[in-house]
Amino acid sequence: MGEWDQIDRARLVLSFERLFAVLRRLNLPQDISLTAASTLRTLELCGPQRLSDLAAREGVTQPAMTQLVARLEREHLVERQTDPSDGRVVLVAIASAGRELLRHRRAARGEKLAGLLAALSPEDRSAIMAALPALDRLSDLGSPS
């Protein structure tokens, strides 16, 4: 944990800061909110979830998630289900329109990302692709299922 690590850390933070800005700008003009997209992704990946679990996972309050689910439900992107074993619980599930939205969103973002990648050198492309497994494991640590 010497001097080198500090320089390394600063470099990492600045590079990820810039990358984050780029990824944020991949959003479509009429895109849903970041929390909405992340919530749909969670529901797609993990199946129906309790409203309170969703709130905790996405880092928003329960009332905020109540409202978000209401909006997503209004647009038919998610469905509410009841828990037979506990009448207080609301289970939220992704609907087919929600899956379709995610598919379109990824396709659009993939197009834009591919355009950027295509402008890089083959060596840079390779370095990025080679880092993906490591980045996936970093994500595993950062957002535990």
Add this chain to the structure above:
Amino acid sequence: MGEWDQIDRARLVLSFERLFAVLRRLNLPQDISLTAASTLRTLELCGPQRLSDLAAREGVTQPAMTQLVARLEREHLVERQTDPSDGRVVLVAIASAGRELLRHRRAARGEKLAGLLAALSPEDRSAIMAALPALDRLSDLGSPS
């Protein structure tokens, strides 16, 4: 542009989607908005900017940037300057409190990121560090100065 590229692209999009979520969760509890942080970063990097240029760069409307600058000014994170050569222009500059905020924010995010990195294998850490120059060039393409 064969089959392999399509698989590659899908992989990239999903990995970056997850990474984006992780980076988003590095935000502090009492953090400023993503646009506010990005705007401060731009001002730190590029020096005083016109309000309209800032709006275009951050992908928000002119009225939205007017309000954001008003909030940042209220918290003494930025200062307004006049352009001697054109009375219509508002130049926005980062203030010392703004630089301090960025420094603290990066330190906090760096701590969290370092914590995640420390849990990875040395090989994964190396793969990520090795990809940073390529990611920087990707960012250069995605958010031209």
Add this chain to the structure above:
DNA sequence: TATTGTTATACTCTATAACTATA
């Protein structure tokens, strides 16, 4: 007349506090 920025208004998204329903 064109450009730069602000004001007016409305909607989304979020938080905290108070409430309802179920356990």
Add this chain to the structure above:
DNA sequence: TATAGTTATAGAGTATAACAATA
């Protein structure tokens, strides 16, 4: 009494449309 979720209210953040000031 504790837990799951909703409602009430307020503020941040954003957009479009209309406006004011300067070029």
